[in-house]
Amino acid sequence: MAFLEKSYSRASECRKRTFTGPDGRHYRWDMHNRVVVLSLDDNSRTEIARYHRATLGIIGKKRKACLEVAPQAEHMLDLVILSFIYVEKLRMDKETRRKRASASGGGP
DSSP: OOTTEEEEETTTTEEEEEEEOTTSOEEEEEEOSSOEEEEESSTTOOEEEEEEOOBOSSSSOOBOOEEEEOGGGGGGHHHHHHHHHHHHHHHHHHHHHHHHHHHTTOOO
């Protein structure tokens, strides 16, 4: 099984990456346009981590970016952070491609 397997759902317009943690449980990163969330990949969908993007404070309160990790993930904090860096890089690359396509008159 590959680390961070890729899947995509057209219905939800969400991409996800899944992996098996050191505890044998399955986890998934869901990458939406503005939100990246790690949860258990089961029926409970218990949220394990959430990335809050920085805001400028134009609408609402200004805040720095942060990765919020639930206490139950302490045993695999290094894996959570490493996998987050990877999925956030993928999300940023896709956002950059969309912006370039829009600027050149192309579609998404």
